[in-house]
Amino acid sequence: MTTSKTRIFVAGHRGMVGSAIARRLAAEPHVELVVRASSELDLTDQAAVRAFFADERIDQVYLAAARVGGIRANDTYPAEFIYRNLMIEANVIHAAWEAGVERLLALGSSCIYPKFAPQPIVEDSLLTGELEPTNEPYAIAKIAAIKLCESYNRQYGVDYRSVMPTNLYGPGDNFHPLDSHVIPALIRRFHEAKLSGAASTVLWGSGQARREFLHVDDLAEACVIAMNVPRERYYSVATERCSHLNVGYGDDVTVRELAELIASVVGFEGRIEQDLSKPDGTPRKLMSSARMMSLGWQPKIDLKSGLASTYAWFLESQQQQVAA
Template sequence: MELTSKIYVAGHRGLVGSAIVRKLKEQGYKNLLCKTSQELDLRDKNQVDQFFEQKKPEYVFLAAARVGGIVANNDYPADFIRDNLQIQTNVIDASYRNGVKKLLFLGSTCIYPKFAPQPMSEDVLLTGLLEPTNEPYAIAKIAGIKMCESYNRQYGTNYISVMPTNLYGFYDNFDLETSHVLPALMRKFHEAKLKNQPSVEVWGTGSPKREFLYSDDLADAVVYLMNTYNGTQFINIGVGKDISIKELAEKIKDVVGFQGDIVFNSEKPDGTPRKLVDVTKLAGLGWQAAFSLDDGLSKVYKWFLDNVEEAVHIAK
């Protein structure tokens, strides 16, 4: 990418897209195309086609998606598979028909089988059953990978895919019904501290292990790969180490300053037992994460406090 290239970041207001925009601006890219979902509904093929025909972006970061945690995936499976299939199909096809030089599709490590060998390498895709609670979302993301591969094979395009591990950062979703575990816990502990509650409930046993990547690290990785990687294999993006939900809860409790107890509700689902990605390929391409989990959590909680009304619509 040249510093003057026309770059479209789909989903620029979300956790991932906003981090990509910050990274591009930080590195001196000046010609960024961004549209809110109110201005451009990516589920609407006609709107997407019109946008690409008028703006003619040269590079596309496809970070737009309907995302959520266990509760949201479980309650709205049709929304998750429909909206994600529509978004990625419209953007990928419009990119091809309007001569986009390169596209980067962002997936998720939920594409891997529930009981995949750990750490999960790229070649275990489609070797086993998916986690039932997020299967519709995972199937949509797998379809996105295969769509990029198929367009490359049939049309000679240069579309690459990356699979980030669990993400956290600025502009995360802190809604308790639809968010992922880390922002949900941060909000729970924050509100419990304000209300002087004696305890905070955490879903599950606390034993599942998860890997967490700071969104600014992800942004750095995807800009790096957009500029350096043209391979056919999709690439995992992660930190290469994980932590139990129990340990995560304790870390967030300390960062927030909550003084009460943590109560684990074992009647609630745990989800996949472990999700650690193999980042050997990424390391071989010359990239590794810069932020530790402790540093990232501190930065995110500071941002949360500064933007609490926007983040969760509660009073300070």
Template structure:
């Protein structure tokens, strides 16, 4: 049986970002992902980047987003804007995680299409996949099982973004593509003591413990879950690559292809930070998904692979943290 994707998996003569003077709108340019993408685009010679802070453009307000696109008419759009957080934040603010993300992505995708944007890249998250997806997780595992309960609100919003890009591609023959990064880290990450992801949370706890001379640091869970991490500069490189080289219905996984246990990660962060006390595991707290490694072979087959090792990336991130985060 021929699927609808067979008809619209490729749009003939779909444009890539080859003109360095083209107007490129990076939504969410101050965040972890967006800031890295902006720097990478500049390194590649792009000179006409359109950037708006939240104060200048509230992406949850449909009328404001429509007016922005009608005025600026960007030729290319990268959607890196999202409300993000770790297990605690997802459990505490489920309405925010589904509502705000649906508003942001719907407003941008629709306005981009209606105002002549040539190509759009929507960025999601590896949490879109079922909790017990096959490992490594292939792209076609999407919607084949139950989501991890601790982040299903965010995941459902991101799945809707993928499907919206596919729907506009099918109905309008518009070049909207999606990339699904694995767990990201790097400069400009969120180091909030409660609402951050595991890696920046660990880095902050170890740093503060070192500064205060504490003898131990308590970490949630058992330390047994396996996780894959990708430096945000590698993701930014992949984003530029996909904007130039990829045009397809299916979303693409973007990962490092390497995984570590949370315990191994904690020990490595401890080493990089220089904390010499003990690690205590609070096994009454949730672990989250037991294993989450993505199969990024399709992107690799197109010619892209990551370059930054986890150890080098952690050293780079801790340097940025030490110089930029108020203690």
């Protein structure tokens, strides 16, 4: 007797988060992965997304597709960040419902919370204060995704869930010198400074802002658990108003401490100078992941070893680019 496989669409499978989820799911014998490159399926095109779901028999959706970037990118392209993310979320969630998909997991971000939310941040802090101005458009789009899931659950009886990861890093990250997040930006900056023999390099802001970091493979494991835990157990820790769950490492470091750790991993021995003209962003973002952990998940990859493997992946990708 053969058992039919669960057809799972990973939206955004070429990004850091989506590729980690796809790697994790590929290890499951009962899963049949369904993926589309952006050149094959534009998720901002409503008609194309509806046609895709109408043609494919999708059982589950991991919504990891997004327009993402660091402080500079968020501040430079606010219209693109809010438009593209709103369109992707609305199109995928609505088309999934139309096609009868009963289980969906939307990926968000810790920037949904107020700038001065009490630490560690709990899920109930959502919509209790002003957002960090530099990434407000992106945050609003991610809040909209949570509310889309909650609204479709309430009106149509589906089971659409959300997880809010802390700051992520790992293989597949964006190492653009200007538009990337802090870890890949610093890995590239220190690597290039080491190669050039520079005596010093620059760290934006005061370095005193505190950040929590989670390896993307730990997030992928959390996503699979959050998607598949029985409904009654999931909603024993989540609520109708706060159906999302935080996913974080549980500890944070200052940006200066992070920079010194990355410099050590990369082998850069020069000075790290602070550029106080650049913004720090939110003073601190440490999340409480107690609800997610109560479902049986724990992070396994510590920051130092995670940074080392990420730097190794960066070096390998650089070599591949040169060879190509």
